[in-house]
Amino acid sequence: xxxxxxxxxxxxxxxxxxxxxxxxxxxxxxxxxxxxxxxxxxxxxxxxxxxxxxxxxxxxxxxxxxxxxxxxxxxxxxxxxxxxxxxxxxxxxxxxxxxxxxxxxxxxxxxxxxxxxxxxxxxxxxxxxxxxxxxxxxxxxxxxxxxxxxxxxxxxxxxxxxxxxxxxxxxxxxxxxxxxxxxxxxxxxxxxxxxxxxxxxxxxxxxxxxxxxxxxxxxxxxxxxxxxxxxxxxxxxxxxxxxxxxxxxx
Amino acid sequence: xxxxxxxxxxxxxxxxxxxxxxxxxxxxxxxxxxxxxxxxxxxxxxxxxxxxxxxxxxxxxxxxxxxxxxxxxxxxxxxxxxxxxxxxxxxxxxxx
Numbered sequence: 548x549x550x551x552x553x554x555x556x557x558x559x560x561x562x563x564x565x566x567x568x569x570x571x572x573x574x575x576x577x578x579x580x581x582x583x584x585x586x587x588x589x590x591x592x593x594x595x596x597x598x599x600x601x602x603x604x605x606x607x608x609x610x611x612x613x614x615x616x617x618x619x620x621x622x623x624x625x626x627x628x629x630x631x632x633x634x635x636x637x638x639x640x641x642x643x644x645x646x647x648x649x650x651x652x653x654x655x656x657x658x659x660x661x662x663x664x665x666x667x668x669x670x671x672x673x674x675x676x677x678x679x680x681x682x683x684x685x686x687x688x689x690x691x692x693x694x695x696x697x698x699x700x701x702x703x704x705x706x707x708x709x710x711x712x713x714x715x716x717x718x719x720x721x722x723x724x725x726x727x728x729x730x731x732x733x734x735x736x737x738x739x740x741x742x743x744x745x746x747x748x749x750x751x752x753x754x755x756x757x758x759x760x761x762x763x764x765x766x767x768x769x770x771x772x773x774x775x776x777x778x779x780x781x782x783x784x785x786x787x788x789x790x791x792x793x794x795x796x797x
Numbered sequence: 798x799x800x801x802x803x804x805x806x807x808x809x810x811x812x813x814x815x816x817x818x819x820x821x822x823x824x825x826x827x828x829x830x831x832x833x834x835x836x837x838x839x840x841x842x843x844x845x846x847x848x849x850x851x852x853x854x855x856x857x858x859x860x861x862x863x864x865x866x867x868x869x870x871x872x873x874x875x876x877x878x879x880x881x882x883x884x885x886x887x888x889x890x891x892x893x
Contacts, residue, residue: 579803581825581836588839684835 551726552664553607554626555733557616558723558770560600561627564617565778566648567593568785573635585684589645592677599670618789622779629769630713632777636706639699642688643706649682650746651717654739663731686750693754704756711759716768718743723770804828805854809837812849817892819851 570590577583601613630648635641656678659671692703718740727733751758767773789795803826810819822841827833833852842850861869873879 579826581827581832581840585836585839588843687831687835 551723554723556600556604557626560597563593564597565627566631632775639702639706646685652678658734690754693756712762712764807833810851811847
């Protein structure tokens with residue numbers, strides 16, 4: 548059970564970590580200054596959540612810490628979802644990815660408030676306040692883009708269409724999910740799907756964005772350690788400094 | 798909308814604690830009230846600076862002109878009796 552709990556914490560921690568890294572890449576590139584600060588704030592919240600989950604995983608593992616897990620771990624040992632690895636193609640892609648993840652996080656963290664594991668419960672309690680605000684922001688932007696101009700509608704529709712296939716991983720159970728469910732630590736991933744779909748479909752419909760059809764694109768998932776072509780490049784950039792200068796400190 | 802269009806200019810006021818006056822903290826650009834409120838929260842309260850936000854469109858603020866300074870304010874210079882400096886304020890009274 549301990550191995551599965553570590554695996555589960557890595558999944559949540561790594562997903563927030565890589566999403567936060569993608570957002571950090573976007574820093575200074577948003578269309579307006581106010582938005583740049585806002586989205587970077589979201590990234591910092593996610594980094595905090597990642598640190599909490601990775602610290603817990605490190606404690607369970609022993610002999611490591613969140614920094615080592617972040618900067619000295621190989622690609623195949625990461626457990627992040629494919630969705631968070633997707634590139635910052637444009638503002639619409641960033642917002643669509645964020646909106647999908649915010650809905651997922653809100654539903655998941657709410658359920659984790661019933662976790663038998665006190666650390667996971669504690670982290671979720673703190674995270675849910677941040678996530679409520681993230682969702683408020685990203686769903687607002689989905690509406691603005693969807694109901695905005697012809698171009699903004701086309702762009703957000705395009706992003707939703709392209710990213711849709713990555714969302715099936717969010718609701719696929721593996722052996723870690725089964726073990727977490729059995730030990731009452733976390734819900735099955737598949738149990739989150741109905742609520743997520745309802746939430747997402749309602750917002751898309753209100754925003755005059757068409758809901759794509761479900762596609763099952765992959766049999767190998769990030770949460771099992773099989774990654775998109777993007778993750779290697781993300782890690783290369785994220786890890787190169789500590790690898791070049793192993794003793795560097797602030 | 799042009800590429801340079803940053804939206805309307807808004808002025809932001811923050812209340813530090815319940816009961817205290819709202820103080821001007823800065824300005825921001827946004828396209829409408831909702832966006833202005835979200836941006837104000839991110840720009841001005843992320844270090845726990847306040848518990849209340851007021852936002853006003855900058856164009857709705859009536860302000861005095863710098864060039865009016867003499868006519869507006871100088872005549873009160875030599876009228877010290879307008880200041881309540883002839884009273885003693887009890888030590889317990891704050892924020893005056």
